[in-house]
Amino acid sequence: MSVGGAEAGSAAETGGAAETGGAAETGGAAVAGGGIESVEEFRLRARGWLRENMPRSAPGATGRLVVRPDEEELAEVAQDRRLQRLLFDAGFAGLCFPKEYGGQGLTREHAEAFNEELAGYRYPSRLQVPTMTPCAAVILEFGTHEQKAAHLPAILRGEELWMQFLSEPGSGSDVAGAKTSAVREGDEWVLNGSKIWTTGAWWSDWGLCLARTNWDVPKHRGLTVFMLPIHQPGIEVSRIEMLDGNKEFCQEFLTDVRVPDSARIGEVDDGWTVATRWLFHERSFSSSPFALRPAGDVETYGDPGGGLLQLAERAGRLADPSARELVGEAHLLRTAMHALDQRLHAVISEGKATEQLAAVGRLMHGVTMGRLATIGFELAGPAAVAAEEGEDSLGGLGTSYLLRQIASIGGGTTEVARNVISERVLGMPREQALDRNVPYRQVRTGPSSGGAANARS
Numbered sequence: 001m002s003v004g005g006a007e008a009g010s011a012a013e014t015g016g017a018a019e020t021g022g023a024a025e026t027g028g029a030a031v032a033g034g035g036i037e038s039v040e041e042f043r044l045r046a047r048g049w050l051r052e053n054m055p056r057s058a059p060g061a062t063g064r065l066v067v068r069p070d071e072e073e074l075a076e077v078a079q080d081r082r083l084q085r086l087l088f089d090a091g092f093a094g095l096c097f098p099k100e101y102g103g104q105g106l107t108r109e110h111a112e113a114f115n116e117e118l119a120g121y122r123y124p125s126r127l128q129v130p131t132m133t134p135c136a137a138v139i140l141e142f143g144t145h146e147q148k149a150a151h152l153p154a155i156l157r158g159e160e161l162w163m164q165f166l167s168e169p170g171s172g173s174d175v176a177g178a179k180t181s182a183v184r185e186g187d188e189w190v191l192n193g194s195k196i197w198t199t200g201a202w203w204s205d206w207g208l209c210l211a212r213t214n215w216d217v218p219k220h221r222g223l224t225v226f227m228l229p230i231h232q233p234g235i236e237v238s239r240i241e242m243l244d245g246n247k248e249f250c251q252e253f254l255t256d257v258r259v260p261d262s263a264r265i266g267e268v269d270d271g272w273t274v275a276t277r278w279l280f281h282e283r284s285f286s287s288s289p290f291a292l293r294p295a296g297d298v299e300t301y302g303d304p305g306g307g308l309l310q311l312a313e314r315a316g317r318l319a320d321p322s323a324r325e326l327v328g329e330a331h332l333l334r335t336a337m338h339a340l341d342q343r344l345h346a347v348i349s350e351g352k353a354t355e356q357l358a359a360v361g362r363l364m365h366g367v368t369m370g371r372l373a374t375i376g377f378e379l380a381g382p383a384a385v386a387a388e389e390g391e392d393s394l395g396g397l398g399t400s401y402l403l404r405q406i407a408s409i410g411g412g413t414t415e416v417a418r419n420v421i422s423e424r425v426l427g428m429p430r431e432q433a434l435d436r437n438v439p440y441r442q443v444r445t446g447p448s449s450g451g452a453a454n455a456r457s
């Protein structure tokens with residue numbers, strides 16, 4: 001999935017800054033005496049560099065899924081690439097990626113400090129999720145040296161935008177039920193099938209693709225992961241228009257797409273091992289050390305800028321007890337979500353808990369983001385949905401409200417997160433599954449998912 005973080009500003013606003021700065025200004029000071037710079041030194045250096053070089057974000061910026069003309073969207077993508085390059089040249093890209101692959105080899109604490117300093121600035125949001133995480137994180141974990149050397153520096157320079165080719169028309173929640181097939185022919189694989197709900201595939205470069213390579217084993221055991229350029233003969237990218245006119249979601253049709261074996265990530269038929277970590281990185285994207293996320297990004301969700309109290313004031317509801325309750329509830333939710341994220345990451349990274357615990361954070365985010373959007377909408381009242389031309393419509397709060405379910409679907413649904421928590425964290429009985437321990441070829445599926453699982457060989 002690719003749920004956009006806040007983004008703001010226009011190419012015109014930021015173009016000047018993108019041309020300035022560079023490694024010479026900052027890179028030399030990055031590491032003194034070959035050791036790792038202290039977090040506080042790094043923070044000060046980052047603060048100064050950001051102030052000099054990065055454009056400020058506009059208050060009340062809306063999320064990625066907004067309707068805008070294609071040319072504007074492409075200009076924003078190009079601007080994100082330039083900002084990523086700017087970070088790279090200054091030695092601030094890929095803070096937790098190894099130096100060998102173009103990163104900075106720093107710690108999670110450095111990344112957190114940078115995110116804190118990044119608050120209020122525009123940043124290359126399209127390069128973060130799913131490019132940095134989960135895609136680049138998966139390549140780092142499972143790729144060969146050649147694969148990492150070929151792609152990670154290019155990603156960190158903003159030259160490669162990646163998308164996840166996971167969901168299919170018949171398997172979204174049931175990721176392991178993928179029916180896109182990959183058949184080996186010498187040193188190549190031939191892929192056929194369809195992927196769907198790929199946000200922004202039309203302006204992206206590469207896809208990380210889960211495909212079925214063995215139909216004679218149970219579904220989790222016959223999968224393999226491949227990297228493929230999105231724009232190539234055999235891949236038709238079809239844009240899906242949503243009710244509001246947005247066309248960011250895409251469906252891809254793969255017909256005899258040839259992929260060299262050197263583009264395979266992980267072992268043949270062992271794609272589920274890769275996918276398990278892939279899903280972990282996806283579920284924990286909000287606190288990943290691999291992606292930038294300005295501090296306060298989540299905290300201001302459902303907030304048109306200036307804080308919810310100011311919103312209540314603008315709506316003439318400052319003295320209204322129910323409005324004050326809503327502001328309090330939002331504050332409580334944000335505080336709890338932030339604290340939970342920190343705690344989960346600490347216990348998972350210290351090896352004290354299974355990575356399936358990331359589903360708790362994913363559930364909390366899904367529920368909380370929807371509620372925050374609702375609170376912003378309730379506080380704003382009619383002004384969130386109706387405005388005369390030229391009048392302030394309160395920063396798209398009405399749109400955020402309509403799109404609030406994104407948070408509980410993208411990146412895996414909250415229902416599935418609940419299943420993972422009950423079965424894999426709390427140890428409750430497994431859900432009944434008719435396809436467990438059965439060769440996938442023999443599993444019967446409905447026509448909407450492409451017919452019987454054995455329809456492809």
Ligand SMILES: Cc1cc2nc3c(=O)[nH]c(=O)nc-3n(C[C@H](O)[C@H](O)[C@H](O)COP(=O)(O)OP(=O)(O)OC[C@H]3O[C@@H](n4cnc5c(N)ncnc54)[C@H](O)[C@@H]3O)c2cc1C
Nearest residue numbers: 001002164166167172173197198199409410411412413415
């Ligand atoms: C903003 C956004 C961005 C996305 N980006 C991407 C992307 O870049 N790449 C990509 O591959 N996919 C992407 N997706 C797709 C997303 O991962 C799927 O929509 C999601 O996993 C659900 O799959 P589905 O839509 O097929 O629903 P289904 O799996 O058909 O589920 C339908 C409903 O049934 C429920 N359900 C299903 N199985 C169970 C179960 N076992 N127990 C209880 N309830 C169940 C689900 O929770 C859901 O409510 C994106 C989705 C969104 C909203």
